[in-house]
Amino acid sequence: MDRRIxxxxxxxxxxxxxxxxxxxxxxxxxxxxxxRSGPGVPDAAFLAGMRDLxxxxxxxxxMEYRWGxxxxxxxxxxxxxxxxxxxDVILAGGALAIQTAKAASPTIPVVMTAxxxxxxxxxxxxxxxxxxxxxxxxxxxxxxxxxxxQMLKEVVPGSSRVAVLISPLGDPVRxxxxxxxxxxxxxxxxxxxxxxxxxxxxxxxxxxxxxxxALFVDLNPRxxxxxxxxxxxxxxxxxxxxxxxxxxxxxxxxxxxGPSVPDMYRRAAGYxxxxxxxxxxxxxxxxxxxxxxxxxxLKTAKALGLTIPQSLMLQAEVIQ
Numbered sequence: 001m002d003r004r005i006x007x008x009x010x011x012x013x014x015x016x017x018x019x020x021x022x023x024x025x026x027x028x029x030x031x032x033x034x035x036r037s038g039p040g041v042p043d044a045a046f047l048a049g050m051r052d053l054x055x056x057x058x059x060x061x062x063m064e065y066r067w068g069x070x071x072x073x074x075x076x077x078x079x080x081x082x083x084x085x086x087x088d089v090i091l092a093g094g095a096l097a098i099q100t101a102k103a104a105s106p107t108i109p110v111v112m113t114a115x116x117x118x119x120x121x122x123x124x125x126x127x128x129x130x131x132x133x134x135x136x137x138x139x140x141x142x143x144x145x146x147x148x149x150q151m152l153k154e155v156v157p158g159s160s161r162v163a164v165l166i167s168p169l170g171d172p173v174r175x176x177x178x179x180x181x182x183x184x185x186x187x188x189x190x191x192x193x194x195x196x197x198x199x200x201x202x203x204x205x206x207x208x209x210x211x212x213x214a215l216f217v218d219l220n221p222r223x224x225x226x227x228x229x230x231x232x233x234x235x236x237x238x239x240x241x242x243x244x245x246x247x248x249x250x251x252x253x254x255x256x257x258g259p260s261v262p263d264m265y266r267r268a269a270g271y272x273x274x275x276x277x278x279x280x281x282x283x284x285x286x287x288x289x290x291x292x293x294x295x296x297x298l299k300t301a302k303a304l305g306l307t308i309p310q311s312l313m314l315q316a317e318v319i320q
Contacts, residue, residue, distance in 0.1 A: 025059075025060075027059070027060065027061060027062060028060065028061040028062075028088045028089075028276050029061070029062055029064060029085060029086065029087045029088050030061055030062070030063055030064065030087060030088065030089055030090075030091060030272060031064045031066065031082035031085070031087035031089070031090040031091065031108075032046075032063060032064065032065045032066065032090070032091045032092075032093075033066050033068075033075065033078060033079055033082060033090055033091070033092045033093075033097045033100065033101050034066075034067065034068065034092065034093040034094060034097050034221070035067075035068030035069070035070060035071075035072060035075060035094055035096060035097055035221035035222075035225070036067055036068070036069070036070075036093075036221060036224060036225060037067060037069040037070060037225060038067055038069070039065065041247075041261075041262050042093070042113075042114075042261050042262050042264075042265040043065075043265065044262075045262035045263065045265040045266040046091065046265040046266060046268055046269055047063075047269075048266055048269075049265070049266035049267065049268065049269025049270065050269045050272070050273070052266075052269070053269060053270070053273045055269075055273070061276075064081075064082055064085055064087055066078035066079070066081060066082055068097070068221070069225070070195055070196070070221065070222070070225040070226075071195070072096055072195060072221075075096060075097060075100040076100055076103070076104065078100075079100045079101055079103075079104035079105075080104060082101075082104070082108075083104050083105050083108065087108065088108075088109075088275075088276060089108065089109045089110070089111060089272055089275050089276065090108055090109070090110045090111070091110075091111050091113070091268060091272065092110055092111070092112055092113070093112075093113045093114045093115075093221075093265075094114055094115060094220060094221045095115050095116075095121060095167065095169045095220070096169060096221065097221075098110060098112045098115055098118075098121075098123055098134065099121070099123075099169075102123065102134060107133070108133070109133050109134075109135075109275050109281045110133060110134040110135075110136075110281070111134075111135065111136040111268050111271045111272055111275070111281075112134055112135070112136035112137065112138075113136055113137050113261075113264045113265055113268050114137075114139060114219070114261055114264060115136075115138060115139060116138065116139045116140070116145075116172045116173055117138070117172035118134075118136075118138050118286060120171070120172050121169075121172070124286055127285060127286040127288075128285050128286075129282070129283070129285065130281055130282055130283075130284065130285070130286055131282050132281065132282055133280075133281045133282065134281055135271060135281040135282075135284040135285070135286055136268055136271055136286060136287075137264045137267060137268060137271075137286065137287050137288070137289070138286055138287070138288060138289075139219070139258070139259055139264075139289065140259065140288040140289055143176075144244075144257075144258055144259065144289075144292075145173050145176040145177055145180065145218075146176055146177070146179070146180035147257065148216065148242050148244070148257050148258065149162070149177055149180050149181060149184065149186065149216060149242075150180070150184065151242060151255065151257055151312065152214050152216060152240070152242045152255075153184050153186065154309050154311075154312060155214075155240060155242070155254070155255060155301075155306060155308060155309070155312070156213060156214045156240045156306065158213070159186070159213040159214045159240075160185055160186055160187060160213065161186070161187050161189065161210065161211050161212050161213050161214075162181070162186050162187070162188055162189070162212060162213065162214045162215065162216055163188075163189045163191060163206075163207040163210060163212035163214070163215050163216070163239070164177060164188055164189065164190045164191065164215075164216045164217075164218065165191055165193045165203065165215065165216070165217045165218060165223060165230070166190050166191065166192060166193060166218045166220075167192070167193060167218055167220035167221075167222060167223075168192050168193075169220070170192075170218055170220065173218050174190060177216065188216075189206075189207065189210040189212055191203050191206055191207065193218070193220065193222040193223050193226070194222065194226075195222055195225075196226075197225075197226040197229035200226060200229050200230060200233055201233065204233045204234075204236075204237050204239075207237065207239065208237060212239060213239075213240075214239060214240045214241065214242075215234055215239040215240070215241035215242070216241070216242055217230060217241055217242065217243045217244070217248065217253075218244070219243070219244035219245060219258065219261075224245075224247075227247055227248050227251055228251050228252075230248070230253075231248055231251045231252045231253045232252070234253065234254075235252060235300070235303070238304060240254050240255075240304050240306060241253055241254050241255075242254065242255050242256065242257065243255070243256040243258075244256060244257070244258035244259075245258060245261055245293070246293050246295045246317075249295040249296070249297045249300075249319060250295075250319070252297065252299075252300055253297060253300065254296070254297055254300045254301060254304065254306075255294075255295070255296050255297070255308075255312075255316075256293065256294065256295045257292070257293070257294045257295075258292065258293065259289030259291065259292055259293075260289070260291040260292065260293050263289070263290070263291040264289065267287065267290075271284060293317070294312070294315050294316040294317065295316060295317045295318075295319060296308055296312065296313065296316045296317070296318050296319065297319045298318055298319065298320055299319070299320065
């Protein structure tokens with residue numbers, strides 16, 4: 001072989017791998033839009049899900065968090081910031097954040113979590129085939145909301161008037177509860193949850209005026225942001241209340257039952273992974289919850305003079 005050809009070939013063989021290695025790795029940028037005040041257990045669960053899939057934060061992806069902190073009017077501006085940063089996908093929690101992310105860009109994929117009835121809300125065409133650029137996980141609220149109302153009736157068997165603290169976007173929950181209440185002989189009083197904790201007092205005063213005997217708290221950013229204030233007022237007004245997540249019971253609430261929100265965020269990592277690898281949200285079926293939690297606070301039950309049925313005690317995590 002001609003010496004010049006040999007040297008040239010050897011040089012190419014050596015340089016090509018080095019040049020290839022020198023190419024910068026794509027670092028994905030993931031936006032997170034939610035109306036909470038800051039990071040919590042669900043966000044840690046999402047990062048754990050990403051680690052389980054082999055992603056290293058800072059090496060394979062970076063997170064861009066935008067918190068509404070209970071100020072719903074801020075969400076469009078926060079979504080615009082994520083769009084300006086050219087995020088590759090947006091993780092959105094709650095109906096308003098998902099709706100805002102959808103309106104902010106016609107192209108960026110959205111992975112939704114912690115939302116009820118995404119079909120009725122217009123986020124997806126069908127659970128099996130979303131058909132657009134939004135996919136993710138649904139709370140499956142119809143069955144769960146009805147079951148929570150049934151549990152509340154078991155805990156407070158003589159109750160016939162139940163107040164419902166609900167999101168302004170809570171029509172799916174409202175419809176599910178309305179259908180479930182009639183066979184139980186329950187009259188519902190729907191009250192829109194206020195944005196600010198200081199406005200909750202008037203909501204509870206309205207419950208008293210409506211002669212509520214128990215309280216159903218819908219999970220949404222407003223009630224989540226004001227969890228402690230809601231629990232404290234329920235205790236002061238002596239209203240047995242059922243919630244959707246364990247955090248309310250840890251704060252002193254009576255009983256919680258519902259899908260594990262951290263588990264939903266962990267599973268959301270799988271959607272982000274597939275989208276980053278080229279999958280289209282339109283082709284990724286929306287999933288229902290697979291893990292549920294029931295938690296009972298016996299100290300709160302005793303303070304309210306309630307005896308929790310043994311059938312519920314056997315299913316629940318009990319806080320003494």
